Amino acid sequence: MLTYLTRHLQVLFATLGDIRRTPMASINTVLIIAIALLLPCLLFIAIKSAESLNTNWQGRPQITIFLQKDISESTAQALFQEIQLHPAIELAEFISPESALEEFRILSSQASDVSLEQELEFLGENPLPPSIVVMPDQSSAQTDKLLALRDELNTFDGIDTVRLDLEWTDRFNALLNVFTRVSVLLSALLAVGLIVIIGNTIKLLIFNRRHEIEITKLVGGTDTFVRRPFLYYGTLFGLFGALLTLVLLLVAGKTVDAPLNRLAELYQSSALLYQLRPVDMLAIVLGGSLIGWLAARWSVAQHLRDIQPR
Secondary structure, three states, rough: OOHHHHHHHHHHHHHHHHHHHHHHHHHHHHHHHHHHHHHHHHHHHHHHHHHHHHHHHOOOEEEEEOOOOOOOOHHHHHHHHHOOOOOOEEEEEEEEEHHHHHHHHHHHHHOOOHHHHHHHHHHOOOOOOOEEEEEOOHHOOOHHHHHHHHHHHHHHEEEEEEEEEOOOHHHHHHHHHHHHHHHHHHHHHHHHHHHHHHHHHHHHHHHHHHHHHHHHHHHOHHHHHHHHHHEEEEEEEHHHHHHHHHHHHHHHHHHHHHHHHHHHHHHHOOOOOOOOOOOHHHHHHHHHHHHHHHHHHHHHHHHHOOOOOO
């Protein structure tokens, strides 16, 4: 076991030495990998930021509860206090028929030239019922929980109808779902492109060391032994590219952090930009290394069998 590890360390350090001896070619390869990895990482941050915005946004859906028209004022106030104490409701506001009529009078005067007073005179009384506008807390802002809360409120005595407007959240979630799927597709295509790019780099390395490989096979070197340094090449290229991607993400985050924080303050919200966690950074590093290893494995499997000792 110790001998096996020693051989791997020897190959690792030898590969690092070869990379250092060809700095320009190595830097170009690492830059290409970093830039290709940067786009899916930015898409991931954008999706996570949008999900966080959807959860924390102060404009989450409101529920409007229309009480029965003939409900007494004492019963309406008791029902309002009961709804206020509901654990899933953060804010509640009682709107009397008079207040609703006054608001409707203001809005209708701005939107139409028809006199509301004439219409009310025709009806003979205020047609608007008392209502309660409630805002659920953040833990109950998901669509399924909102629907369950609406159904629960419908069972209260004295309530006529409960209106829940989920149109804007459904549109936002639908757009987010489309954006997520497109991001996954683009990331997969970029991963394939990276495999091809790294694979071609490994192909050039194989052809440059063709005579060395022939001699190694001639003296009994196995395909595993010959393949090992090229796998390290691919893995190290992917690793260095992923590390450079993290640096670029840090620079990009510092660039947009101040204006985004200012925007969040204006909307009285938390930070808008998703901050990468250690597990996310580890995933980027491991993903880059894995792509490099897969590219090297694919390239070596294609070209190594064509090199045979003469």
